Amino acid sequence: MATTATNIPQQGVFLEKDIDTNDMVVNIGPQHPSTHGVLRLITTLDGEIVKNIEPVIGYLHRSKEKMAESRSLYQYQPTIDRVEYLSSFFDHYAFVSTVEAIAELEVPKRVQYIRMITMELNRITSHLLWFGTFLLDLGASSPMFYAFREREKILKLFEDLTGARMMYNYYRFGGVIADMPEGWLDKVRKVVDEFPDRLDEYEAIVTKNPIFLDRTIGIGIMSAEMALANGVTGPSLRASGIKLDLRKTNPYCSYDEVDFDVPVGNTGDCYDRYRVRFQEMRESLKIIRQAIDKIPGGDTAELNKRRAAGDETANEMDLQIYGKKINLITYKPPKGEGSTIVESPRGFLGCYIITDGSPKAYRIKWRGASFSNLSVLAPLMKGLLFPDLMAIFGSIDVILPEVDR
Amino acid sequence: MSVLDNKVVSGVVEVGRGLATVAKHLFRPPVTLEYPEVMPDLSDRFHGRLSLLTKSGGEDLCIGCQACARVCPCGDLIQIEMHRDEQKVPVIDRFTIDLGRCIFCGNCTEVCPVDCIKMQDDFELAEYSREALVLDKYALSLSGEESDEYRVRHGLEKHVE
Amino acid sequence: MSNEKEKNNPQEPNEVEASLETTPSAEEKAPEEKPKKAVKAKKSEDSDEVAKAAPKKEVAAQTTEDKAAAPKEVAPKKEETPPPPEPGKYGELLQANGFSPTHLGKDAKGTEMVDIKSTELREVSEFLRDNSASKFDLLVYVAGVDWKDRLEVVYYLYSTQSFESLILKATAADEKLPSVTSVWPTADWHERETYDLFGITFEGHPNLKRILMPSDWLGFPLRKDYKVEDPRLVWNER
Ligand code: SF4
Numbered sequence A: 001m002a003t004t005a006t007n008i009p010q011q012g013v014f015l016e017k018d019i020d021t022n023d024m025v026v027n028i029g030p031q032h033p034s035t036h037g038v039l040r041l042i043t044t045l046d047g048e049i050v051k052n053i054e055p056v057i058g059y060l061h062r063s064k065e066k067m068a069e070s071r072s073l074y075q076y077q078p079t080i081d082r083v084e085y086l087s088s089f090f091d092h093y094a095f096v097s098t099v100e101a102i103a104e105l106e107v108p109k110r111v112q113y114i115r116m117i118t119m120e121l122n123r124i125t126s127h128l129l130w131f132g133t134f135l136l137d138l139g140a141s142s143p144m145f146y147a148f149r150e151r152e153k154i155l156k157l158f159e160d161l162t163g164a165r166m167m168y169n170y171y172r173f174g175g176v177i178a179d180m181p182e183g184w185l186d187k188v189r190k191v192v193d194e195f196p197d198r199l200d201e202y203e204a205i206v207t208k209n210p211i212f213l214d215r216t217i218g219i220g221i222m223s224a225e226m227a228l229a230n231g232v233t234g235p236s237l238r239a240s241g242i243k244l245d246l247r248k249t250n251p252y253c254s255y256d257e258v259d260f261d262v263p264v265g266n267t268g269d270c271y272d273r274y275r276v277r278f279q280e281m282r283e284s285l286k287i288i289r290q291a292i293d294k295i296p297g298g299d300t301a302e303l304n305k306r307r308a309a310g311d312e313t314a315n316e317m318d319l320q321i322y323g324k325k326i327n328l329i330t331y332k333p334p335k336g337e338g339s340t341i342v343e344s345p346r347g348f349l350g351c352y353i354i355t356d357g358s359p360k361a362y363r364i365k366w367r368g369a370s371f372s373n374l375s376v377l378a379p380l381m382k383g384l385l386f387p388d389l390m391a392i393f394g395s396i397d398v399i400l401p402e403v404d405r
Numbered sequence B: 001m002s003v004l005d006n007k008v009v010s011g012v013v014e015v016g017r018g019l020a021t022v023a024k025h026l027f028r029p030p031v032t033l034e035y036p037e038v039m040p041d042l043s044d045r046f047h048g049r050l051s052l053l054t055k056s057g058g059e060d061l062c063i064g065c066q067a068c069a070r071v072c073p074c075g076d077l078i079q080i081e082m083h084r085d086e087q088k089v090p091v092i093d094r095f096t097i098d099l100g101r102c103i104f105c106g107n108c109t110e111v112c113p114v115d116c117i118k119m120q121d122d123f124e125l126a127e128y129s130r131e132a133l134v135l136d137k138y139a140l141s142l143s144g145e146e147s148d149e150y151r152v153r154h155g156l157e158k159h160v161e
Numbered sequence C: 001m002s003n004e005k006e007k008n009n010p011q012e013p014n015e016v017e018a019s020l021e022t023t024p025s026a027e028e029k030a031p032e033e034k035p036k037k038a039v040k041a042k043k044s045e046d047s048d049e050v051a052k053a054a055p056k057k058e059v060a061a062q063t064t065e066d067k068a069a070a071p072k073e074v075a076p077k078k079e080e081t082p083p084p085p086e087p088g089k090y091g092e093l094l095q096a097n098g099f100s101p102t103h104l105g106k107d108a109k110g111t112e113m114v115d116i117k118s119t120e121l122r123e124v125s126e127f128l129r130d131n132s133a134s135k136f137d138l139l140v141y142v143a144g145v146d147w148k149d150r151l152e153v154v155y156y157l158y159s160t161q162s163f164e165s166l167i168l169k170a171t172a173a174d175e176k177l178p179s180v181t182s183v184w185p186t187a188d189w190h191e192r193e194t195y196d197l198f199g200i201t202f203e204g205h206p207n208l209k210r211i212l213m214p215s216d217w218l219g220f221p222l223r224k225d226y227k228v229e230d231p232r233l234v235w236n237e238r
């Protein structure tokens, strides 16, 4: 039981002294329900204590970076969705904004707000899925159904907006593919308004549940130094007490125009990571609410009415959905290079693009947040108990397609 | 000992609270659908099966410009062969789409200059063989009335004649 | 699936810029030259198409180019000889402390870029991490770039104190670079990835082996001259 786990002195000294045990190597995965994808963990155990753990990755390597060499930027764009399928608006944003910076394309304000709303909604869906599966790892099954129920509502919004539930392919260089459908903002507002109740409901089931507390409090403590040294970013880093959120520190899109807090933890255990993510969902709701109120032009129905009435102000730059309409088939960004990092639900998502004046990128590098977050697992697990492995692994929220790209 | 007492008490209370929340859900209407009988309500922009719209009279709308084939991320899954007749009117000889390799990204629908290739809200595409997923022009084309209806529904009136 | 295709049809290095098609084959090479003279192509379009001898893709290239000719602003800007880049804040800091960086100006997002000698890499890294004026304590990523005549490695650093970033570049002479795992432990996996895809050896790395590709893979996939020579993969060819 996990309660006793916290009482065992680190490194399990007494086990080694008393009993002469051989190390045992346990292979977890590649196909294992708790690894959320295809991950192999070669675990060396001394009794119940993990002596060493070696993650083996690459099973989902789909050569995303190589694919960019044979496709024009526009052709390449749909495949970005597949880099990280739970929050692909962020990948698209990183890609599109880098190209926009290289080509110096202007992005209208309305587009920036649409992007901000979709990204924050996407953050919620991603955290919800994490919430469901994390508790499933700990043995609780009903939270998963609840989380999926709410996620479904947001996915329905995405479907109305982009036509797809997960592979959106919605952002374009300097704009978005199409304006919001009429009445979409009201639907968003409805979902956002009823969401806090749902979050309270989850908290009622989970946050103070003694079994959950025993399995998370004090388990898998990640110090801030360890997190930074291993390149851990995002909620997992903030749970360790470092207040680092790119939306606040290096605002992109229009994040500097909305007001929100950055939740931080203090100990860096699994429970803190849970709490930080939970709090982040509430902050995202805050951002969305402000963005709906502030979006230039308001709902599309209103804007269309103004345009139909011949209102010239309804056609100004900031209300368009394209800064400059470019021909996507032959689009050639100028020569240059740029690197963007954005705050994805899992941490720093980086996209580094070198263009050479041809329709293709010379080089595209993806920095998946999960890639670095997963690499902390080995140092973190050293000397901890084997039954906590899945709780800890689940709490750092790794998504394997992003690790392997 | 009192710590344990507290823990037990709070534990029972918290588990009870959780169970009460779960029990509340018994009285909520279900959110799931009985799928084959009840179809989901899909949006207008849904990325489903590809199809070719035709003119109101049923003639080909496609001008064979190959734009869709060029922007497709999956290589040569759209294949078009065309020639021009004496009046330089494009005639499409062959138009096939391999839906088995399509990732339903919508790139092709975005660039089509005459709004010919479009996506329907049909997502039940299972077939018994891979070959059956390679659709030719006749399988892809909608009739004139269907095309008109699609155009009206999606506000693409510019090609209605 | 596209993965396999890429292994089968590796691109010739000099085709890379020109080709727009996914799978370059002999007949598709012709239209690749076309975009450069889009306007001219417009005139000759009809005769070409009637001739019909032209491969079908060529017709496509012209007609779409025709369409493309209208929004002319997409044409790439001609490059003037750029003025030598201004030394940035961190470049000057490095220079003042006895290193010899080359200033590369800023990237599109305004991040300073500095090229450093590969021999100095580890010292520079340590200096940048520990110096109170820079404090780059987070290595965001390590990216390899194949410039055909040389291999370059890009380090993206971020400071959690000043919230600024810096791009370090180092050329891997003889495909070798000193490892920075002792400075930032996170470099472990990132360097393994760069080794895996570019074949750059990081000296001093504790466990330099393939990470994304299978351990018995031949060649380094992200190099521009990469071709699949593995005989075990011939079944892929369809
Ligand atoms: S939807 Fe995408 S993958 Fe499918 S045919 Fe169109 S461009 Fe190609």
Ligand code: SF4
Pocket (backbone or CB within 6 Å): B061, B062, B063, B064, B065, B066, B067, B068, B069, B080, B111, B112, B113, B114, B115, B116, B117
């Ligand atoms: S883009 Fe439209 S008109 Fe051109 S070939 Fe494709 S379907 Fe036909």
